[in-house]
Amino acid sequence: MSPPDPANPPADPQRPRLSKVAVVGRAITLADAEGLDALTIRRLAQELGVTPMALYWHFRNKDELLNGLADQFWSEIDTDVDEAVLWSGQLRALLESLVQVLRAHSSASQLLVAGEKQSPAALEAIEVTLEVLRRGGFDPQHASAVARSALWTGLMLAMSEPGYGPSLSEADRAEHQRRSRIQLAMLPPDRYPCLVEAAEPMTDCNDPDFHYRFGIDLFIRGVQAMADTN
Amino acid sequence: MSPPDPANPPADPQRPRLSKVAVVGRAITLADAEGLDALTIRRLAQELGVTPMALYWHFRNKDELLNGLADQFWSEIDTDVDEAVLWSGQLRALLESLVQVLRAHSSASQLLVAGEKQSPAALEAIEVTLEVLRRGGFDPQHASAVARSALWTGLMLAMSEPGYGPSLSEADRAEHQRRSRIQLAMLPPDRYPCLVEAAEPMTDCNDPDFHYRFGIDLFIRGVQAMADTN
DNA sequence: CTAGTACTTGTACGGCGTATAGTTGAGGGT
């Protein structure tokens, strides 16, 4: 209705030019803060003060953008291995670094479970892991299987942390846990004795470190056992 | 343009009435065949010869439908434990049953990683697992942690099977693997010696059973080690 | 025959990813 005003360019010339890294950075900030679902092309563009289609100059499509995020996450993993410790300790350190990255970026695990693992940074991390395992005495086949397991163990630890859910605030998360716990505790104790009994530890996140420590220990022990028997 | 023809009901009276189970069944068939992405309300309705909105009589929203699928998957797990074997064997059997269900429904793992675990069938499965572990000597806290790990180990095994990808045909899957393998094998061998060396086992799915057997062994060994040192 | 309840349909809204085509402004050759 109002005149379509052909004065086209309300583009703010103050705004610095976009770039792949800038876009990825903003995307990570957004995803960390509001969850992967909030990371839409339109929303991200708005966040950057730009038209949605502007992003398509820098990325072929949304998948490519997402791969950019994944690569960034991969690159945050510390792949410097301490030559002074045993292979099992090196493996543990790698896994701990992975977990740390996943915990720092609440949507990273979601992204990495689905995404391709062919990004340069991913290859680097996997290569280092394989090297550690090969030096530990695993043949290529078993090293591959263990490396895969290590990656997925990290992902699963992040996603199975009680109260995990992308984009929840600290308070929402606690509330959600409380609700779950109550629901478990209220079950008929004759039908679900163990579940009722374990209502607290099943939903608790008071000490999330226990969750991660236990999971990593469990994995490392398993790997050691597999190494011993062949 | 054409008269809006108020003769409303082209509804085929032959078609049997809808029901929750019927809808869920069709949904599973669709998701198994074409992947979770293909499972849209509109598509499912079309599949059932019905208007999209018809489904909203039976389900409050899509999430409730998805929970229906999840519950069905949970219920397919065999929770009959063989009292004659050790707790570790019982745990293994439960995990194997889970894996079998996940392998039978290619989109089940995607669904279960995200979904709530409060469905009746899920509670049943978790309760049984906890019972096994409690009888095995774990205290509630550790039993909870192990049970969680068991579930997520199954999920991660299904999703980390080389060539995993919802809705891919057998041929596409093989093709995809071949491509990945070549891409790994073509990497510079001086920079990625282990990756190149392990190109085959990293991407291979000739014997998917090895993948699952190894993963389950690794997990059970870990749990046994944790039990021994308490 | 009638009233209700259990289903189902039609229409519409806002949001998504993105194909296609048009616009702009900075830099360089002449």
Next chain:
DNA sequence: ACCCTCAACTATACGCCGTACAAGTACTAG
């Protein structure tokens, strides 16, 4: 001074998605 090129955007539109809302029909009980 001019024009051309081309990277970096904007405008518009399409076809999907989930689903709110309201109206319609079919079956069943009284």
